[in-house]
Amino acid sequence: MSEVLLEMKGVSVKFGGLTALSDIDYSITSRSLACIIGPNGAGKSTFLNVLTGTLRPSIGSVAFRGRDIGGLALHRISRLGIARKFQIPSVFPSLSVAENMDVARWGAAREPDETDVLEMVGLSARRDVKAADLSHGEKQWLEIGMAIAASPKLLLLDEPTAGMTSQETQATAALLHRLKRHTAIIAVEHDISFVRALDTDTLVLHQGRLFRRGPFSEIEADEAVRDVYLGRR
Numbered sequence: 001m002s003e004v005l006l007e008m009k010g011v012s013v014k015f016g017g018l019t020a021l022s023d024i025d026y027s028i029t030s031r032s033l034a035c036i037i038g039p040n041g042a043g044k045s046t047f048l049n050v051l052t053g054t055l056r057p058s059i060g061s062v063a064f065r066g067r068d069i070g071g072l073a074l075h076r077i078s079r080l081g082i083a084r085k086f087q088i089p090s091v092f093p094s095l096s097v098a099e100n101m102d103v104a105r106w107g108a109a110r111e112p113d114e115t116d117v118l119e120m121v122g123l124s125a126r127r128d129v130k131a132a133d134l135s136h137g138e139k140q141w142l143e144i145g146m147a148i149a150a151s152p153k154l155l156l157l158d159e160p161t162a163g164m165t166s167q168e169t170q171a172t173a174a175l176l177h178r179l180k181r182h183t184a185i186i187a188v189e190h191d192i193s194f195v196r197a198l199d200t201d202t203l204v205l206h207q208g209r210l211f212r213r214g215p216f217s218e219i220e221a222d223e224a225v226r227d228v229y230l231g232r233r
């Protein structure tokens with residue numbers, strides 16, 4: 001049975017007079033895949049920043065695997081198993097795909113092994129190619145693979161398909177479904193074609209509040225969501 005991995009209770013984040021996140025109650029189990037959408041300024045980055053320890057909640061609690069992580073430093077949260085991949089891929093361009101993986105795996109757990117990870121991210125046939133020669137999408141997949149090599153329990157992704165072709169975007173949706181066998185994933189994304197292809201548990205943030213949560217098919221059909229966000233896409 002899946003355990004509750006992450007639980008946020010009444011989380012608010014305030015910057016002076018501005019409430020960036022407001023009274024968020026949210027939990028996920030291990031090996032789940034969720035997507036966060038919402039208009040600009042809705043609080044999506046703030047949400048991820050609270051989970052990595054970049055920001056502390058002004059009010060409320062965040063528990064990860066039963067442990068309160070609300071005030072912990074970034075490196076301690078990272079050691080507990082929360083990894084984040086930012087929008088711009090940061091791989092070592094002069095190293096091959098396999099060498100980049102070796103760097104990421106240095107000191108990491110043995111599972112999953114490198115061959116499995118490269119297969120999951122669709123780069124088995126590209127293992128000897130220099131990272132500089134990969135397409136933009138392949139670089140993103142390599143970086144996701146490097147994050148997985150450290151065996152995180154929760155992987156946070158900032159707009160993983162930004163700059164990808166539509167084919168790469170679709171492939172990324174399939175890739176994340178493969179990866180959730182190893183780690184829970186929360187992705188923030190603006191590209192609705194990707195969110196539709198992902199077809200998973202979707203959170204809509206609006207003005208710092210958790211406005212809706214449900215399967216994407218329900219979210220897409222929700223008129224209030226269309227009014228605040230999807231109608232503008």
Ligand SMILES: Nc1ncnc2c1ncn2[C@@H]1O[C@H](COP(=O)(O)OP(=O)(O)OP(=O)(O)O)[C@@H](O)[C@H]1O
Nearest residue numbers: 015018019020038039040041042043044045046047
């Ligand atoms: N460090 C900060 N200091 C002051 N205000 C901030 C800070 N970080 C975010 N905000 C404000 O908090 C609100 C939520 O911002 P956040 O970046 O979380 O939104 P977002 O949904 O990620 O937006 P986008 O889609 O544009 O990236 C915005 O009004 C933003 O201006």
